[in-house]
Amino acid sequence: MIKLLLGAFLCYFSVAFSQYCTLNVGPTSTVDSNVELVQISGASGNINYTGCPGIVGVQDLTALSVSLNAGGNYLLNVKFGTCGGNYAGVGEVWIDFDQNDNFDPYESIGTWTGTPPVATSSFNFVVPATAQNGITRMRIMQREAGALPLNPCGTYSWGSVMDFGITIGNGIDCTGFVGDDQNDPILVNNMPYVDARDNSYCYSNNNYVYPSPDIYYKFDPNPLIHSVHASLCGSSFDTFMSVVDMNGNVIAFNDDATNCGSQSALTFETAGLGSVYIIVEGWGIEMGNYTLTLDADYVGLEENDLTRFRVFPNPTIGSISLNKAIGTARLYHVNGTFLGSYNTDHSLVLDLTPYQAGSYFLQSEDGSVTEKISLVK
């Protein structure tokens, strides 16, 4: 699916990996809307908590915990209520099943909308069969005058936020599932490269272009490689792919590639690039089986041939010259917009100053010769 990515890339690598959001989260007032009751019986242990009086911020109740088995079905009772007056609001519950210290949208196990007093809400949920063994958290949030879906890290005037302890058992051991984040990437050591896996378990969301779980591949292009083609075509879900350098600069990205359904494919040139991360994730919260294929175009003999058609200087700040005539040449913006035709000869000087900084292509009329031009300002 196509969506604007306004500001999304600014969030790259800005995620705190090691702790739950607890500061400046939840209510700033102790009165009115508040969770009144939380009950759950686990595979072992149970929680039976009574709310009120309200407190400001996140109520750390992680000392109260239950053990849940992967694949098990459980019932959580929550009374979204009040410690004072009755006002409309919403509520939501998440369990951090993937243990990335974040309550992701795909981890919501129940929502509520209403005006207290109302009956206790019962949420029946199944712990994913592929949940990871270990200690994690459940967060219950009630927000007066709020709207769903709630931001589990949001701050507001009235309501409550409670964190409880959850221990997952009978799940899987994710040891050896490399690639969850940039500190532990899957290393791509040769081309062509094919890797198939499922990101719906043992992978968490670290890349906030979309909240879906993401997988990081790291590739160090050698000087013989000219460009890399990366494809997720044929994958089972709506994918999104990004290429970023070690400083977090976005080199390329794609959502839906031509003739590839909602899957992604892209090509990036490696000249001047050091190592890059190729990041696979889903659009929105999509996840599942995917196949990543990488292939390289190598610097050919033609590339080193001084008689090859070239423009210079390149990059340019305005005008370019050609090293040889190629007949009629067409100038395109990198987005494919046709900008003009020129009859080339050795003395042609093409003035690009009317155009904005960016990438352009000069191509012979028959398409056999193409030169990419970088215009800088």
Ligand SMILES: [Ca+2]
């Ligand atoms: Ca999570």
Ligand SMILES: [Ca+2]
């Ligand atoms: Ca990840």
Ligand SMILES: [Ca+2]
């Ligand atoms: Ca993601």
Ligand SMILES: [Ca+2]
């Ligand atoms: Ca897509």
